[in-house]
Amino acid sequence: MTPFEKAITWIDAENAQDPNHETYQSETYPKELLYSNRMYQRLLDFQPDASEAVRVATKAQHICRWKMPRESYPMDRVGYLKWREDLKKFHAQTTAGILVDAGYPQEFIDRVSFLIEKKLLKKDAETQLLEDVICLVFLEFYFDPFVQKHDREKMKNIILKTWNKMSEAGHQAALKINFSDSNLDLIKEALGL
Structure with a gap:
């Protein structure tokens, strides 16, 4: 091996x-x-x-x-x-x-x-890549359980914090995730889209 x-x-x-x-x-x-x-x-x-x-x-x-x-x-x-x-x-x-x-x-x-x-986030390309992957996995697999547990304002804050950690390529990949209609609406509302 x-x-x-x-x-x-x-x-x-x-x-x-x-x-x-x-x-x-x-x-x-x-x-x-x-x-x-x-x-x-x-x-x-x-x-x-x-x-x-x-x-x-x-x-x-x-x-x-x-x-x-x-x-x-x-x-x-x-x-x-x-x-x-x-x-x-x-x-x-x-x-x-x-x-x-x-x-x-x-x-x-x-x-x-x-x-x-996660040193030098936003400055080191590979640290940023890892952070993008972390955020994408969260959004795809762990976001919905968070929505069930927290109120709308807290979720909007979580979405913004997650979004701000990501690169533009991460943002593009995130918007391709198959969210439920209500979760997609929540994300768009949080991001002002």
């Missing part, structure tokens, strides 16, 4: 241990394994020639996320932001350990960590 094949196999093996499950199209999956697969497939659809570092970062974006539950931090804005920052470092470190074992050089490992930690 190549270092890439080892890394992807081992990332999948870690995510397959997620005790949380999600059912999709009548099949049940470990939640983070399903998320990882969705991320990777969306990357291949959106930018098939993405670098190996971006492909690894995409697979590992949420690696072992269940080990740092949101509830282990204060349930306020400060607690949320601290959790998000700690998660990025945790995902990067967990992935780095796998990449060392897979035989990657330190320079490659550092690059993947840089991407997972």
